[in-house]
Amino acid sequence: MTILLAISGWDPDAWLMRFRALGGGREIRLIPDIGDPAKIDYVCAWKPPRGLLAALPNLRAIFSLGAGVDHLLSDPTLPDVPIVRIADPDLTMRMTEYVVLHVLLHHRRFKLYDASQRARRWRDEGDPAASDVRVGIMGLGVLGQAAAAALRALGFQLAGWTRTAKSRPGIETFAGDAGLKPFLARTDILVCLLPLTADTRGVLNYQLFQQLARNGALGGPALINAGRGDSQIEADILRALDDGTLTGASLDVFQQEPLPADSPLWTHPKIFITPHNAAQSDPKALTKYVLAQVERLERGLALENVVDRKRGY
Numbered sequence: 001m002t003i004l005l006a007i008s009g010w011d012p013d014a015w016l017m018r019f020r021a022l023g024g025g026r027e028i029r030l031i032p033d034i035g036d037p038a039k040i041d042y043v044c045a046w047k048p049p050r051g052l053l054a055a056l057p058n059l060r061a062i063f064s065l066g067a068g069v070d071h072l073l074s075d076p077t078l079p080d081v082p083i084v085r086i087a088d089p090d091l092t093m094r095m096t097e098y099v100v101l102h103v104l105l106h107h108r109r110f111k112l113y114d115a116s117q118r119a120r121r122w123r124d125e126g127d128p129a130a131s132d133v134r135v136g137i138m139g140l141g142v143l144g145q146a147a148a149a150a151l152r153a154l155g156f157q158l159a160g161w162t163r164t165a166k167s168r169p170g171i172e173t174f175a176g177d178a179g180l181k182p183f184l185a186r187t188d189i190l191v192c193l194l195p196l197t198a199d200t201r202g203v204l205n206y207q208l209f210q211q212l213a214r215n216g217a218l219g220g221p222a223l224i225n226a227g228r229g230d231s232q233i234e235a236d237i238l239r240a241l242d243d244g245t246l247t248g249a250s251l252d253v254f255q256q257e258p259l260p261a262d263s264p265l266w267t268h269p270k271i272f273i274t275p276h277n278a279a280q281s282d283p284k285a286l287t288k289y290v291l292a293q294v295e296r297l298e299r300g301l302a303l304e305n306v307v308d309r310k311r312g313y
């Protein structure tokens, strides 16, 4: 059995070493050294070159090395084999850390205290209790549910917005187009953990920001996006921050990555920026997960966390 690693945008060496160490006798190849394409059974991929997977005639499954699969589904030539995505406690915990950190940065008005420190100014901003702050999470999947549980433990009021109706203890739930308006109207800190699909492209826009709660304990709403950059309209985020529609933003993902050096987002005083590493895929933790799925396939068991291509996630 042969596994091809098709990785771009990340350093592939740690993946190669890990797959070779744990691969159990399977041959591990790394692009561009594909060898005989007919010999490749599985591809483990992050942003693979377009058209590459279509050129592998005996491919049995594709393993996304991230939770998101837009990097695969955007290739119109993608062969019709099962796609498995990452759903692993290591990646989930990393995202929970990011979301909790950034909710707290906005809740505790970190930018204001940072400015005060630089000005040697002793000023208490009168931070509200977490129980007075309403967090709304767009996407209550593997990552959204874990982040919601951690935020609930800190006392925040939680709501989630999903495509299909859900019931989750301790979380007010809203679904679909009809649920979006009431979800936004009760949200002080909006967290986006949506996959990128035709429906979620551009969803974080000025019109949506205007529907967020304006009567909250923070004096105005904040945005946190760790889903996908193409779900946000960056010009609209800047406009909303400049006219007070938003009080702050944390952005981990961008319409163009890496974020160009001349982007005005870099220097905006109300924005926290991280380089799409809210929940990094760690080869140390995730290679085991991928190989366990390969083993399931080889033993005739059902694959887990298979992507529904029609839904797009």
Ligand code: NDP
Residues within 6 Å of the ligand: 066, 067, 068, 069, 087, 095, 138, 139, 140, 141, 142, 143, 144, 161, 162, 163, 164, 165, 166, 176, 193, 194, 195, 196, 197, 199, 200, 226, 227, 228, 252, 253, 276, 277, 278, 279, 280, 313
């Ligand atoms: P899941 O597939 O488990 O969950 C996706 C959630 O989004 C579901 O609750 C789903 O609703 C909801 N959703 C999808 N489409 C819509 C829609 N049109 N309207 C409303 N809700 C919708 O994904 P994960 O939680 O594992 O991951 C989410 C995303 O996070 C990934 O796709 C990726 O883009 C991003 N990510 C970012 C990382 C980073 O480092 N920045 C790292 C890892 C992931 P329903 O429950 O009804 O299906």
Ligand code: OXD
Residues within 6 Å of the ligand: 065, 066, 067, 068, 069, 086, 279, 280, 281
């Ligand atoms: C992912 C990511 O989808 O890192 O896992 O963005």
